[in-house]
Amino acid sequence: MDEFTITEKKTDDLVILYLNGFLDAHTSSVLEKKFEELLSKKLYKVIINFAGLSYISSAGLGVFMAYIETLRSNSGDIKLSNMSDKIYNIFDMLGFPILFNIVRDESEAVTLFNTNA
Amino acid sequence: MGAKDKILIKSSTGNLHLVRDFVEQKAAELGIDQKIISQIIISVDEACTNVIKHTHKYNDSNDIEVETVFRNNEFAVILRYTGEAFDPTKKETPDMKEYFKKFKVGGLGIPIMKKSMDKIEFKHTKPNKNSLTLIKVI
Numbered sequence: 001m002d003e004f005t006i007t008e009k010k011t012d013d014l015v016i017l018y019l020n021g022f023l024d025a026h027t028s029s030v031l032e033k034k035f036e037e038l039l040s041k042k043l044y045k046v047i048i049n050f051a052g053l054s055y056i057s058s059a060g061l062g063v064f065m066a067y068i069e070t071l072r073s074n075s076g077d078i079k080l081s082n083m084s085d086k087i088y089n090i091f092d093m094l095g096f097p098i099l100f101n102i103v104r105d106e107s108e109a110v111t112l113f114n115t116n117a
Numbered sequence: 118m119g120a121k122d123k124i125l126i127k128s129s130t131g132n133l134h135l136v137r138d139f140v141e142q143k144a145a146e147l148g149i150d151q152k153i154i155s156q157i158i159i160s161v162d163e164a165c166t167n168v169i170k171h172t173h174k175y176n177d178s179n180d181i182e183v184e185t186v187f188r189n190n191e192f193a194v195i196l197r198y199t200g201e202a203f204d205p206t207k208k209e210t211p212d213m214k215e216y217f218k219k220f221k222v223g224g225l226g227i228p229i230m231k232k233s234m235d236k237i238e239f240k241h242t243k244p245n246k247n248s249l250t251l252i253k254v255i
Contacts, residue, residue, distance in 0.1 A: 025166040026130035055137070057162045058225035069220040086155055093232050094225060099217040 006034050010080045014113055016106060020052035023060035030032075031060065035067045044076025049108040051082040056090055068099065077101070079109040123184035128169045128198070129177040136165050136183050140194055143185040149192060149255055156233035157164035160251050161194050163226035164205070172200035172247070187255075191235075196249045205230065205249070 004027035009016045015038055023031065038046060046066075070077050079101045083091070090101060103109050124139050126132040137158050144154045165181055173179040182197040205227045230237060236252040 022134060024130070024133050024162060025170070026133055055158075057133075057159055057166065058223075058229055059166065061225055062222050065220060065222045086152075089152075089155070090159065090229075094228060095213040095217070097215070 004030055004088065006030065008034075010043075013043060014110065015043050016047045017053055018049045022055040023053060024055065024057045025059035028059040028063050031063045034064070035063065039067075039070065042074075044071045044074040045079045045113055046071065046076065047106060047113070048080050049082045050077060050080065050084070050087050050104050053084075053087055053099055056087055061091070061094070061096065064096075064100065077113070079103065079112055081109045082108045123146055123182055125180055125182050126165075127177045128173040128179040128181050129175070130166065133162055133165060133169075136181075137162055139183060140185060144192060145175065145225060147187055147192065147255070153253060153255070157192065157251070157253050160230040160233045161196075163229050164196055165251055167203075167205065167226050168196065168198050168200070168249075172198065172203060179207075190255050191252050192255050193250055193252045196247075196251075198247050199245045200247060201245070202247060204239040204241070206239055207239050 004019070004021040007018045007020070017034065021027070047115055064078055071078055081103050082105055083102065088102065091097065091100070100102070101109070101112060103112065122143060124135065126135055140158055140161050141154055144157055167183055169175060173221070174239070179199065184195045184220060186193045186195065208227045210228050211221070211224060230251065234251045235254045238250040238252070240248045
């Protein structure tokens with residue numbers, strides 16, 4: 001059985017989500033719920049670390065599209081890091097780097113948030 | 118002559134992983150490059166997701182048959198399912214600049230399929246039989 005899990009690390013108002021497993025139309029609701037939870041706590045600065053993610057489909061891409069505008073309008077953002085080539089290819093195929101900051105590793109994403117703050 | 122095989126799943130997103138695993142195994146048996154296998158897998162996932170969501174409206178009493186065929190340097194995945202006709206090849210591809218500007222959500226399954234595969238063929242036979250064939254030239 002393919003699973004999808006999220007672990008979370010929070011420092012001040014910055015949240016890092018570590019995605020693990022397979023993000024598809026079946027599991028994307030787990031990520032949606034996590035974003036809803038962050039919004040309810042007024043946490044708008046989010047880094048997604050993809051190191052543990054083996055697979056993403058358009059359902060996963062849709063979750064980031066669904067929340068990016070709200071987070072940005074609250075002075076936050078979703079920054080994406082640690083993607084394997086396989087995952088990056090999916091984002092790149094449709095031009096997601098136009099809208100999203102995609103960086104090599106988590107620390108770069110943290111720096112981006114700090115310099116923009 | 119070519120390798121041939123099929124599986125039948127209940128129309129539920131909870132079974133998408135079974136389809137991905139099946140297609141991956143069949144493509145890997147043929148020694149297809151991993152990068153190409155990834156493109157085939159996501160296309161089949163997107164196609165099945167659309168059938169589950171839009172054609173079957175999450176009613177898992179419906180089935181989807183998934184068959185792989187390798188012939189003349191073409192790896193084909195054929196989905197067979199009942200329901201209303203919807204031809205994804207007729208769907209217009211969104212302008213992604215506009216898509217991002219307006220923060221749109223959804224509708225990316227078909228663009229992914231079109232970008233990842235070489236040919237897509239849809240056939241509807243009355244009253245309600247559909248077959249969607251996704252082809253990758255190897």
